Amino acid sequence: MEHRISLITLGCRDVALCAGFYEALRWKRVETQDGVVAFDLIGQTLGLYPLDKLAEDIGLPMEALGHGAMTIGHNLRDRPAVDDLMARAEAAGARILKPAAEVFWGGYHGYFCDPEGHIWEIAHNPFSPLRQDGAFRWNGYGDA
Amino acid sequence: MEHRISLITLGCRDVALCAGFYEALRWKRVETQDGVVAFDLIGQTLGLYPLDKLAEDIGLPMEALGHGAMTIGHNLRDRPAVDDLMARAEAAGARILKPAAEVFWGGYHGYFCDPEGHIWEIAHNPFSPLRQDGAFRWNGYGDA
Numbered sequence: 557m558e559h560r561i562s563l564i565t566l567g568c569r570d571v572a573l574c575a576g577f578y579e580a581l582r583w584k585r586v587e588t589q590d591g592v593v594a595f596d597l598i599g600q601t602l603g604l605y606p607l608d609k610l611a612e613d614i615g616l617p618m619e620a621l622g623h624g625a626m627t628i629g630h631n632l633r634d635r636p637a638v639d640d641l642m643a644r645a646e647a648a649g650a651r652i653l654k655p656a657a658e659v660f661w662g663g664y665h666g667y668f669c670d671p672e673g674h675i676w677e678i679a680h681n682p683f684s685p686l687r688q689d690g691a692f693r694w695n696g697y698g699d700a
Numbered sequence: 701m702e703h704r705i706s707l708i709t710l711g712c713r714d715v716a717l718c719a720g721f722y723e724a725l726r727w728k729r730v731e732t733q734d735g736v737v738a739f740d741l742i743g744q745t746l747g748l749y750p751l752d753k754l755a756e757d758i759g760l761p762m763e764a765l766g767h768g769a770m771t772i773g774h775n776l777r778d779r780p781a782v783d784d785l786m787a788r789a790e791a792a793g794a795r796i797l798k799p800a801a802e803v804f805w806g807g808y809h810g811y812f813c814d815p816e817g818h819i820w821e822i823a824h825n826p827f828s829p830l831r832q833d834g835a836f837r838w839n840g841y842g843d844a
Contacts, residue, residue: 599743673768
C-alpha cells in the first residue's frame with residue numbers, strides 16, 4: 557500500500573450548504589457530476605457527497621456514519637490492485653464493509669474499516685488516473 | 701485559504717492496535733513523540749492520536765467524536781494566518797470549537813467545525829514548516 561490518500565469525502569446532509577461554506581473560504585470547486593462537489597488539493601481531492609448516498613454506497617445505516625462523517629479514499633492503478641489491497645487489509649484485521657465491485661459511475665471499489673472503525677474506500681477510477689507521482693486530480697488525466 | 705490538507709488525524713482508543721494495522725499494510729511510520737504515530741503521505745501526513753487526548757485538545761467530550769473519529773488539519777506559515785483563517789471561517793458560518801491559542805507542543809492552533817460538524821484544526825507548526833509547494837511533512841524542514 558503506497559503512502560497516499562487520494563480522496564477525503566465529507567458526508568453532508570446538505571451538500572450545497574457545506575459547499576457554500578468552503579466557497580466562502582475562497583475555495584474553487586472543480587466540475588463534477590452525480591451530486592458531488594469536489595475541490596482539488598495538493599496531491600488529492602476533497603469531495604462533498606450526500607450523506608444518504610454515501611451510507612448507501614458503503615452499505616451502512618446513515619446513523620452509523622453520524623455527524624461530521626468522513627471517509628478516506630485510496631486509489632490504485634487497476635482493478636487487481638484493488639482486490640489485492642482489500643485482501644491484505646482483511647488479513648491485517650480490517651472489517652470488509654463492501655467487497656470490491658463495479659460501481660454505477662464506471663469505477664471499481666470496495667470499503668473496509670480499520671480496527672477502530674475509520675472507513676477507507678479502495679478504488680480504481682478509470683476516469684481519473686493517478687499521476688506518475690501518485691497524486692490524484694478529480695478530472696486528472698495523466699500529468700498534463 | 702489555500703487548497704490543501706496538511707494532516708488527517710485518526711482518533712484511536714488504542715493507537716498501537718491501529719498503528720499495527722497500517723504497518724501490516726506495509727506503511728512505514730516516521731519518528732514521532734507525544735504518543736502520536738505518523739505516516740508521511742504525498743503532500744500530507746496521516747496521524748494516529750489517542751482519542752481521549754484528541755477530544756481534550758478539541759474541547760469536546762470523547763463521545764462526541766465517536767467511533768471512527770477523524771479531523772482534518774490545515775497548516776499555515778505563521779500565527780497571524782491562523783487568526784485570519786479562524787476569523788474568516790467563523791464569518792462563513794463555522795462553529796469555533798477552540799479559539800486559536802498556543803499549544804503545549806510549541807505550536808499555535810485552533811479548531812472549528814463546518815456547518816455539518818466536520819472538524820478542522822488550523823495550525824502553525826514551527827517545527828514542521830510547509831514546503832514551498834505547501835506540502836507538509838511530519839519532520840519536514842523546508843524542501844530538503
